[in-house]
Amino acid sequence: MNVSNDTNCSWINDLDQRKNIKTLESNKDADWLIIGAGYTGLSAARKLGLMYPNQKIILVDSQLAGEGASSRNSGYLVDTTLNDGFTSNKILEAYKIKTDIYKLGIETIKKFIKEYQVDCDWNECGKYFASSKIEDKRLLLNFSDILSKLKFEHILLSNNDLAKKLGTNFYNAGLHTKGGVLLHPGKLVRAMINALPSNVELFENTSLLKWQNKNDLVNCYFQNGIIKTKKIIFAANGFLKSLGIKSNYNFPITLTASMTRPLTNKEFKSIGEPKEWGVLPVRPMGATVRMTKDRRILIRNTAEVHNPYKMTKSELNKRSIKQKIGIKKRFPQLPNDIIQSTWSGVVSRTRSSSQIFEKIDENIFVAGCYNGSGIGVGTLFGEQIALKASNEITKEIKIIEARNKPTWLPPQPFLDIGVKTRLLYERLRARSEI
Numbered sequence: 001m002n003v004s005n006d007t008n009c010s011w012i013n014d015l016d017q018r019k020n021i022k023t024l025e026s027n028k029d030a031d032w033l034i035i036g037a038g039y040t041g042l043s044a045a046r047k048l049g050l051m052y053p054n055q056k057i058i059l060v061d062s063q064l065a066g067e068g069a070s071s072r073n074s075g076y077l078v079d080t081t082l083n084d085g086f087t088s089n090k091i092l093e094a095y096k097i098k099t100d101i102y103k104l105g106i107e108t109i110k111k112f113i114k115e116y117q118v119d120c121d122w123n124e125c126g127k128y129f130a131s132s133k134i135e136d137k138r139l140l141l142n143f144s145d146i147l148s149k150l151k152f153e154h155i156l157l158s159n160n161d162l163a164k165k166l167g168t169n170f171y172n173a174g175l176h177t178k179g180g181v182l183l184h185p186g187k188l189v190r191a192m193i194n195a196l197p198s199n200v201e202l203f204e205n206t207s208l209l210k211w212q213n214k215n216d217l218v219n220c221y222f223q224n225g226i227i228k229t230k231k232i233i234f235a236a237n238g239f240l241k242s243l244g245i246k247s248n249y250n251f252p253i254t255l256t257a258s259m260t261r262p263l264t265n266k267e268f269k270s271i272g273e274p275k276e277w278g279v280l281p282v283r284p285m286g287a288t289v290r291m292t293k294d295r296r297i298l299i300r301n302t303a304e305v306h307n308p309y310k311m312t313k314s315e316l317n318k319r320s321i322k323q324k325i326g327i328k329k330r331f332p333q334l335p336n337d338i339i340q341s342t343w344s345g346v347v348s349r350t351r352s353s354s355q356i357f358e359k360i361d362e363n364i365f366v367a368g369c370y371n372g373s374g375i376g377v378g379t380l381f382g383e384q385i386a387l388k389a390s391n392e393i394t395k396e397i398k399i400i401e402a403r404n405k406p407t408w409l410p411p412q413p414f415l416d417i418g419v420k421t422r423l424l425y426e427r428l429r430a431r432s433e434i
């Protein structure tokens, strides 16, 4: 099935339209085929292209390259994500491995943008975790304890501190971590497309329909041709399950976000002219809110089980109204109709929030499932899965593989019922934070 995305995403609409888009029109043979051209697939293709200048590498995407979740996210390159339940050394060790992977992700992107001179509105301003509920201070104190043990620079903040930094009185408890970066995800992924080596052939609007592993070759069927490849890397993230890859270990979740137009000078003054910032929620289903470099406000406050292939205009409108309310709650002085665009994107989840990084057969590899940390981790996993598929063992692969593997998920309809119930519970717990 084709992914049919909306055309509303501000991050994508900020960029020039690409030219020379090629679609697969005939049969091909390849040494390497990569399915999915987001951060993961683009990084894998770049790495393979550089490692094997004389080999045939094909990268396909069912939509325009980079225009899935990789352009549709909130642009937080994270060094930490909230862990509010610290109780034992075992948990501390597991959390440390997670943050070691984040750190490698940040380093991988830093190296890429330095090497290719990428302008992606990079801002090492760290990020906030904040809540309007004063009771959530307890969770932030627990989190602060973990951060101190792992030597992450951070600071706890009160309502007053937060109001000064963010220009809203909404939040009553907060914590700022110094690490982590805010960036323009569309500009970053576009740079990755431009950096593809010349021996990587990119076919867009080209959906893999089915595949079969036969006589040491993987035969991949598309609408207008078959690609026979010696090795394949699946980098389709939220669509892995629909391709039958690790289907009992991952499932797609659809997120929706909105972005305002840039605030006028008067509007910006009315909120205290804050510097660029990003807030992540303390409760999992609360809102992510960001003030961009050019004074736009981004809000993401939905996460749901939905058809990953399409969200209709009227479905998007409903979510946009929710996001308008979210902005109004935080900035009552701003006009009602400043949202310029609303879009959806698909991420992949596992039960234990672990990622997938695996050889699943002699010539078949998969990397994905990063939830809200795919900018850095996806870029890292893309490069490292290319190395793993080349039989290399790096220090990065050792760290990635030290993390717990995802655990088994029940089949449908039990999976949907379980996930929907959990999301509903989390939504109720976070209802003041949406």
Ligand SMILES: Cc1cc2nc3c(=O)[nH]c(=O)nc-3n(C[C@H](O)[C@H](O)[C@H](O)COP(=O)(O)OP(=O)(O)OC[C@H]3O[C@@H](n4cnc5c(N)ncnc54)[C@H](O)[C@@H]3O)c2cc1C
Residues within 6 Å of the ligand: 003, 035, 036, 037, 038, 039, 040, 041, 060, 061, 062, 063, 064, 065, 066, 067, 068, 069, 070, 071, 072, 073, 074, 075, 076, 077, 078, 206, 207, 208, 209, 235, 236, 237, 238, 239, 243, 255, 256, 257, 300, 344, 345, 346, 347, 367, 368, 369, 370, 371, 372, 373, 374, 375, 376, 378
């Ligand atoms: C609203 C939102 C906010 C987010 N915020 C953040 C954030 O702040 N920070 C962060 O790090 N992460 C965030 N994420 C998650 C992040 O965007 C993803 O983890 C990341 O994009 C994953 O990259 P990827 O390359 O693995 O997958 P994707 O970008 O999803 O790319 C997979 C590609 O596979 C293609 N594909 C699927 N099926 C097929 C097929 N059959 N044939 C060919 N191609 C196929 C798709 O079209 C898609 O382009 C957010 C995501 C969303 C939606």
